[in-house]
Amino acid sequence: MRHKFSKAWGVFLLAAILIFSGHQSVAQSSFGQISGIVTDPTGAAVPDATVTITSANTQAKRTVQTDSDGDFIATNLPIGDYSIAVSKTGFRTAQQAGVTITADAKIDMTMIDLRPRA
Numbered sequence: 001m002r003h004k005f006s007k008a009w010g011v012f013l014l015a016a017i018l019i020f021s022g023h024q025s026v027a028q029s030s031f032g033q034i035s036g037i038v039t040d041p042t043g044a045a046v047p048d049a050t051v052t053i054t055s056a057n058t059q060a061k062r063t064v065q066t067d068s069d070g071d072f073i074a075t076n077l078p079i080g081d082y083s084i085a086v087s088k089t090g091f092r093t094a095q096q097a098g099v100t101i102t103a104d105a106k107i108d109m110t111m112i113d114l115r116p117r118a
Contacts, residue, residue, distance in 0.1 A: 032101035035073040036109030038066050038086055038094075045070030046114050049088040056081040056097075077101050086112050 034053060038046040049066040057080045066072045083097040091114040099107060 029104055030079055031076045032079060032103065032105035032107065033073060033075040033077060034082070034084065034099065034101065034107045034109060035071070036112055038070045038072065038088075038112045038114055040091070040114055040116070046088055046091070049086050049091075049114065052085045052087070053077065054083050054085070056083060079103055079105075084109065084112075086114060088114060090117060091115060092117055 036051075038049045038051070040046055045066075045068070047066055047068045047070060049070070049072075051064050051066065051072045051074070053062045053064075053074050054060070055078070062074050062077065064072050064074050079101050082099045082101060083095065084099055085093055085095045087093040094112050094114050096109070096112070099109070101107060
């Protein structure tokens with residue numbers, strides 16, 4: 001009787017290990033992202049604007065372009081504080097400082113308004 005009990009226990013333990021070995025834990029990363037849309041004062045999208053994201057800690061820069069809908073995204077940014085500058089010929093540069101990325105954060109900078117040069 002004891003042999004049957006230990007054999008059944010061993011089968012149960014093996015099954016439990018196999019079930020849970022396929023389970024992956026979700027770990028926090030050390031990166032986040034910033035996305036947004038760049039528009040003009042009328043609300044129209046501004047394509048091909050240059051978005052420069054600068055780390056306040058390291059001064060490292062990441063540059064991306066807006067697409068035809070004015071959308072942009074910068075992924076895999078290390079956690080920390082950033083400033084964002086958006087520029088395009090014929091427009092004043094728009095700037096925003098103090099943008100903080102935390103682990104796995106997705107920062108949405110919707111409606112960055114570029115003003116025409118005077």
